[in-house]
Amino acid sequence: GFPTPANVPGELWIGGPGVSRGYVGRPRLTAERFVPDPLADRPGSRAYRSGDLVRMLGGGRYEFLGRIDAQIKIRGFRVEPGEVEVAVRRLASVKAAVVVARSDAERGVHLVAYVVSREEHPSGVRDAAELEKLLPAYMIPSAWVYLERLPLTGNNKVDRRALPAPVWHAARDTVPPRTHTERAIAAAFEHVLRLSNVDRESDFFLLGGHSLLAVSLVAQIERNLGTRVELLDVFQRRTVAALAARVDQGAPAGRSEIWSELASGAGPEVLAMHGLSGRVTDLLALAGALDGRLAVAGLTADSGLDQMSLAELARHHTEEIRERRGQGPFLILAHSAGAFFALEVARALLGDGLSAAVCLLDPPPFETRADAVDEVSIARKWGTEVLAAAGRESESWRLAGASGEAATLRALADAGLGAGAEEGRLLQEELRRYARLFACSREARVSGPRVPHSTVILASEGNGRSGAARAVASWLSVLEEPSTSVVEATHFGMLKAPAVARVADLVARWSVTTGFDGKAGS
Template identity: 40%
Template sequence: RLFNTYGPTETTVVATQYEITSSIDINTVLIGKPLNNVQTYILDQYLQPVPVGVLGELHIGGRQLARGYLNRPQLTQEKFIPNPFSNDPLVKLYKTGDLARYLSDGNIEYVGRIDNQIKLRGFRIELGEIESILIQHPEIQNAVVIMRETASGDKQLVAYLVAPEQPINNIRAFLQEKLPPYIIPQNFVFLESFPLSFNGKLDRKALPTPDNLNRNSSNFIAPRDLLEQQLSIMWSEVLELNSIGIRDNFFEIGGHSLLAVQLMSLIKQQFGQNLPLATLFQYPTIEQLASLLRQEANLSLHSPLVSIQPKGTKPPLFFVHPVGGMVLCYFDLAQQLGTEQPFYGLQAGNLDKMNSVEEMAQYYLEAIQTVQPQSPYLIGGWSFGGLVAYEIAQQLQKQGETVSFLGLIDTHIPDDEPLNLEHPLNLLADLFNIERPEIEPEYVNLSQEEQLIYAFEIAQKTNLIPDDFDLEQAQYLWQVYQKNVMALNAYKPQSYTGQITLFQATENTLAQEIQNNLEKWSELTTNEINNYLLSGTHYTIVRPPFVADLALCLIQCLTNLTP
C-alpha cells in the first residue's frame, strides 16, 4: 500500500494521510484526511471555516500538538492560537501557513504556502492557485508566479514557466477559462529551468526581470503610423513595458483602472481629446484606440507640426519629412535622443503649400515659429527633408534669425537628371518605416493607378497599414509624394553662410559618390562642413540598429554647440 502523508514538525510529524490506490493527477497534491485524535480546519483570515473548494489556511489541533517553541514566546503566541471551536482556553490550534481546500469527498488538497498569498489592488490572491492551474497546461512542466514592483511602485503578476516558448495569447486564453481576470499574470517569462539555491530549493530572487520580449510572438504587430506610435509611447510610459503590439489588450498586459486614468490624461494632453474612462474598456488596444481618435479628432493635421517627443527643457529639434511626406521615420531617432530632447516633425498635409521647396519651407517655418518664435533654431531632415530644412535655414537667416544647427541626413543635392517615381509599394513601406517588400515582376509594368491599387491590397494583407487606412488615403499620399518629387527636381539650392552638418550612409554607396556629395555641399557654404560617415544604407540609417550611431553623433553635435 502507498500513502502520501502530511504534517509539520509542530504536529509531531504526521497529521493527515492519503492512500494512493490508482493513477493520480501529478498537478494535484492530495494529503487526505486527519489521523485519529487529529482535527483539521481550513479557515479564512477571520478564523471562519471556508466552504468546500475554497482556499484557506490549514489549522491543526489535537493531542499530538506541540506546546510551542523553546524560548520563543512571541512566535509561539503567533502560531499556536486558542482554538475558536473549543470552550477550553487552553486548547490550541496550530497555524500551519499552508494553503489548502476541502474536496467534496472530504479529502484535503494541499495548494502551497500562505507566504505566497498577496494583496493586489484590493484583491487577496493565492499565487499557489495560479501556479497549480498553469501546470495543468499540457505544455507547461513547471510554473512559479511572483509579484514584481515597477519603478513607479505599480505591482504586477509575473509567471515564470518551464515550457517551450509559445504565443502568450494561448496561455492567457487557457487561464481565462479557469481564473478570474484580476489574477491572470500580466507578464510571462519562458525558462529552460528555474534557478536553485545552494540547498536545491527555488531561488525566487534569481528569477530574471521580465523584458516583455515574449510579446514579440507571431501575433505581435508593431505600430504602423505616427498616431499608433504616439499611443505606443504613452502605453510604454504608463505600463512600464518596452515592447507593446498594437493588438495587445491594455488590461491583459498590466493595465488597471488607476493606470487607465493616467493614460487618458496623457491622451488629453497630447491630442486635446477628453475621452471618458469607459472608452478604454471598449477600445482596449492601440489599434482600436487609434481608429477611434482618428474619427473623433479628425487628425488630418491643420498644422504640419507633429510633436513626436515634446518633453524636455533643451532647445527643440525640428525635422522635415522625407519625400513620402510623413514623419514616422523619425520616431526611433527621437527615442534614442531621450526624453530631455524635444523633437518635432514637419509632416506634409496641405497640397496647396507644396508647389515648391521654397513654398514648403515658408509654410513649415511659420509652423515652427508657433512653438519657438525666436532664435536659435535647430533644423534638420533626412533625404528630401534635408533639402527643405536647408531652405528653411536660408529663410531664417534672411529674417535675421540664428540657425545653431542644420543637420542633413544622407541628403543629396539634386542632379540635372530628374528623380523617377518609386513603386507605390516601396512608398508605403518607407512611409510606415519598414523594410521594402519584394515586388512580383508581373506588377512592375502596370499603370501607376494599377500599381497603387496593387500596393494597397498587398499592404492590407501584410498588416503594413492600419485597418482604417483606405484607398483614398493611399491615393492622397501618392499625390503628396508626386508633389515632393516635382519640387525636388525643380529645386536649385542657393549658397548658405551658416554651418552644415552632413550625416552620410556608407553601405551600398561608392566612396567616390560620398566624396562627390560632400564636395557639392561644400561649394554652397563658406563654412567647413561637419561630415559624419555612418553605417547603414540610405534607408536604414534612420532605423535600428544604425539609428543608434546617428543619435550619438547628433547628441555630440548638440552638446558642442555654443550656449
C-alpha cells in the same frame, strides 16, 4: 538568396571549390542545403546553406546570432531570439544572458530574457528601457528573470530546459478603454496589429505600427465608428485615448496642425523636417532614442502644403517655427530628400537674420534639375519605400514592371498592401502627395546663403556607399564646411535599431558642437 549589407542579419552561405555535392543517400536534405551559388562564375556551382544567422562586421569578421530555424513570429514580425540575446548581452548591467521563446494561451509566443546581472538590485523595467535603444519594441522580451548563474549541461552549455518559468509582473499599470469611442479605436488597433488587450495608453507605433499600417488603421476606425479620422491624426495622436479625444472633438477648426512634439529633453531643441511622404514617421524611432536628451518637434506637409512651391513651403514653415519658437537658434534635422526642405527653411531663417543649422541624414546628391518628373520612376520609388516601411523589401520585384500610378497600386495590392477599396484610395492619396513633394524638392537651387554649423550623417550602404567625400561633395555649395560621419547601415536601416542608437549619439553631439545653447526661443 541575395547578399545582405554590412551589419544586417542574414543566413551564412558557404561557396567555393571546397563545397561538396551533398549528403550521401539523403537527396531531400541535399536539395534543401546545397543550392545554386548565385555569386559563382562557373555554371553548376553549389553553395551550402549553413542555417546560421550571422551579421557581417567588416574585415572578414562575422557575428553569430543564432539559428535560422529558431525564428519565431511576434505580432507578425519574424524574430530571431539569438539576435535579441546578443543585444541583451551588450547592456552594461548584464554579465551573462540567454533569451528563449515561450508560448502560453494568454500571451501567445513571447520572449523571456534570463539574466545574470552586475547590479545588486536589477530591474526588468530599467533593462527593457535600455534595450529599446538598440531594438524595436516587438523584439523586447516580455519578461526578465534574474538568476545568480545560468544552468549548464555537462557539456558546459546553457541548459534551456532547466530555465524557470517567469513570474509575470506588469511593467506598468494598464488602463482599459473607458468610452465607446476608445473601445472602438482599441478594437481597430487590435485588428490592424493582430494584438489583444490593447489599453487606452497604447501607442500605435510602439506596438509595431508603421506608415502603411496607419492607412489600414484609418480605414478600420471608419468601419468601427462610421467616422473619418485623418491620417495625420494617427501620427500626431498615437495612443487610443488621444485618437478618441480627437474623434469626440469632431473636425478641427482652422488650419491643420503641422507641428507635433516627438521627444523632450534638457538639451537644445531639434526640429525634425518631413520628407517626401510629408510625414515624420520615419524619424519616430530616432526621436525616441533622443528622448531625455534633446527635445524634438516634427514638421509635416499636409492639408494643401504639398501644393506649394519650395519657396512658399519654406516660408510657411519658417513662419510656423517663428510663431512657436521665437528667435531661435534653430537646429533642423532631416532624412533623405527631406534635406532639400530643411535646407530651404534654414536659408529662410538665415535670411531673417536668425541662427540656423542642419543635420542631414543620408541625403541624396544635391542636384538642380529643371527637366520633367518621370512619373513612372517616382511611383516605383514610392512603392519601394512603402514595401520597406512594411518590412517587405523582398517583394520589391513586384514593382519591376509597374508603368505608373495604377500599376504600382496594383502591385502593392498583390502583395497584400492596400487591397481594400478604402486602403487603396488612401494609398493613392499618399502616392500623389509624394509625387508633388518630389517635384517641389527639385526646385532647390545653389543660390542663397550657405548654412553653417551643419553635419551630414551617411549610411554606409545608402548614399554613402561611394564614400563620404564623394557623397558630401555636391552639398558643399550650400553647406559651410559641414562635418561628416558614416554609420554602418542601409538608407532606411539607419533609422531603426540597432543603428539608430549610433545616429542619435551623433545628432546629440552635433547639437552641442553648434554652440547653440538652450532651447529655441531662448
